[in-house]
Amino acid sequence: MKIDSLSNYQSLILYICFTCSCNFSFSQLTSNSNLKLTERIYSIWDSEPAPNRGGDFNITKARGYPYDEDWELHSYPIGNGYMGANIFGRTDVERIQLTEKTLANEGLYGIGGLTSFAEIDLEFNHNNPTHYKRSINLNEAIAYVNYKQDGVSYTRTHFLSYPDNVLVIKLSASKNGQISFVLKPEIPYLRKPTEKNTRTGYMTVNENIITMAGCIEHFSVNYEGQIKVIPTGGTLSTSQNGEQSEIKVTHADSVILLVSAGTNYRLTQAVFLEDNHSKKLDTNVNTHEKVSRIIQKASKKGYEKLKQTHIDDYQSLFSRVKLQFSTDIPNKPTKKVLTDYQEEVSNSYLEELMFHYGRYLLISTSRPGTLPCGLQGVWSQYEVTPFTGGFWHNINVQMNYWGAFNTNLAETFTPYIEFFKAYYPKAKQLATVYLKVHHPEVLAKNSLENGWTIGTGTTPYKIVGPGGHSGPGTGALTTKMFWDYYDFTRDTTFLKETGFPAILGMSQFLSKTLVSVNDSLLLVNPSASPEQKHNGDNYITAGTTFDQELVWENHNDLLKAYQVLDIKDKFKQTVEDQLTKLDPIIIGKSGQIKEFREEEYYGEIGQKHHRHISHLCALYPGTLINETTPEWIQAARHTLDLRGNITTGWAMAHRMNARARTKEGEKAHNVYSKFIKERTLPNLWTTHPPFQIDGNFGTMAGVAEMLIQSHEDYIQILPALPKAWNTGAYSGLVARGNFEFSVVWKEGKAKAIEILSRSGGICKLKYAHIAKSTLTNSTGSPIVLKSEQADLLAFNTVKGTQYYLKL
Structure with missing residues (x-):
């Protein structure tokens, strides 16, 4: 956000005024209150795909193995609490690494440990991309890959939906008939039965679904993952080469991939009370039915509804808080912004x-x-x-x-x-x-x-x-x-x-x-x-x-x-x-x-x-x-x-x-x-x-x-404000007592405070000379304040009511 005609401070005030999810009014603070600003979009992005040299069993980190530097430093994470996926954004062979939080092997110390669920490779063989960008839009929790190849613009869209518990990937192009790829998933870390952390697994392909299933013996963890490929136009073919299942899509207009994963783990008291590790889980739990239902439900819902449901759910949490210290977003890859910062560029x-x-x-x-x-x-x-x-x-x-x-x-x-x-x-x-x-x-x-x-x-x-x-x-x-x-x-x-x-x-x-x-x-x-x-x-x-x-x-x-x-x-x-x-x-x-x-x-x-x-x-x-x-x-x-x-x-x-x-x-x-x-x-x-x-x-x-x-007997505003954040604004931060706050400050001094009382009760505030401020409720009616200390004031609040303090 950059507005040449306004000061940085005015820009921050207007940002809060027109992007808060709550009905805050800061029009008293600026004569430009009728100027509406678009909401700031936060993203991490790169102009290059992530490298992918894979894991190295010769390198351990904190006793974990194999170490994969490219995954750790460069892949972009998305997640929904149940699953996590790391997107590499490659155009030759894309790598999407999948984690399911309940999948565990013996791990370190014999108490169990998280382990990778699957690798999903997509062979595109686009080796000369231009106009490349990969990103995560933090406002929507959606990861994108965009580039051009041979005059065609390609877009890959990824999100992990919490309401539908499914990974959704859409492949699209600027021209019809341009989507071609081979899907080759992998079950990682399959080992001989005599080795530690033994995992068995197999893959099958049926029509347009690849199924990965197996067991990790130590805790008797049965697991299954399914990848469903839904093309629009083009052709789809399958093959089974030994243990490798593949789906090939040729000349499609667009493709939706749906990925679901699960295990027979259930969070119960019995898991912790049972001392025999092989009896902690019920091996009769049918993981296949659970994963199949998720895929079927998501298929019926369709891409647009899946996406909108995901955005609505995610934004109901993420959009509650706004925070801004600066007025400009650097137009450079995030890793370069970090490098500049490391080189003392403020x-x-x-x-x-x-x-x-x-x-x-x-x-x-x-x-x-x-x-x-x-x-x-x-x-x-x-x-x-x-x-x-x-x-x-x-x-x-x-x-x-x-x-x-x-x-x-x-x-x-x-x-x-x-x-x-x-x-x-x-x-x-x-x-x-x-x-x-x-x-x-x-x-x-x-x-x-x-x-x-x-x-x-x-x-x-x-x-x-x-x-x-x-x-x-x-x-x-x-x-x-x-x-x-x-x-x-x-x-x-x-x-x-x-x-x-x-x-x-x-x-x-x-x-x-x-x-x-x-x-x-x-x-x-x-x-x-x-x-x-x-x-x-x-x-x-x-x-x-x-x-x-x-x-x-x-x-x-x-x-x-x-x-x-x-x-x-x-x-x-x-x-x-x-x-x-x-x-x-x-x-x-x-x-x-x-x-x-x-x-x-x-x-x-x-x-x-x-x-x-x-x-x-x-x-x-x-x-x-x-x-x-x-x-x-x-x-x-x-x-x-x-x-x-x-x-x-x-x-x-x-x-x-x-x-x-x-x-x-x-x-x-x-x-x-x-x-x-x-x-x-x-x-x-x-x-x-x-x-x-x-x-x-x-x-x-x-x-x-x-x-x-708010850990003391009062709520303190801007208690540890550094010079680097001399001017700024936030909304939606919460204090003990269930009070939601918005604050605008300039040159290190608060200028306006908005309070939403979400539970009622006494609100006690501490800030320099706050007793001299003017307090009004949401209707604009003034509230008479009495305070024995210049830096403290307290007043009774009504649940659901907003209060505005002008300092």
């Missing part, structure tokens, strides 16, 4: 694009009815995926959802709620087992009173208890998500039925891991700060800050839940008593927040520049360290300085959010900039390394955290 557009890309990826990987978002989202070309591609609970899975709530995508957390309900009975068993080993003296006869627990390594097939390199606080880092889901949505039904039992059970368990010291102190024992080593071994001690602070966080959230639901029981008093004896935050002799109680000076125990900043979880995502504890805030700042930013991708993202909470906008922006320069790939995926999606989501959350915070 570009706030890329920082803006990364935020929107994060929301696109979250919608693509986590939808109700699917498994949660794992380490690699819903994409894996590996036979053995790094770290299993699972749900790692000592920070990674939580980071995946940090931005779900404040960026208005709370529904994407639903898969984790469903996942929790399935593993919950096993988690209760694990709590009893843990307490029998470490605290048998407090083991309750009624197992329900032992609560539940969870450790780090988790997959769709197995969960584990705490221990080794991460302490029991891991479970409380998990339940923090449950309280945040309630706090942002104010869904009391969820709190009563799911959130409260989860938080209560975690407190019950954690209360039994505490050991009394001198009657005035309670310490978690044994305790560990995630993955921190000393002299080469995991450092196990008592009362690490990580465990102490997260017991505090969970206990505190439980007390708030008691109050909301007006519940009274004997355990509440236990929680209140224990809270006063946790002593969770201690400042050391270096002015640091200690990671270990026995630590005096920073770094004398453990690694000084460790990737985890677990002892700062009380700052973010927790709330114990806040503006009411200025000594702790200052110590947190100093600790972040000492820890440094030379670290992995997701660890930079945590530091970014922590800097936002300390209200250090420039330092938060610096680590975000470093993250983009050093941990962002040409396709804008982010790397640990290797590729892990938590970095994308963690920084997305960080951008929102810099623009709005």
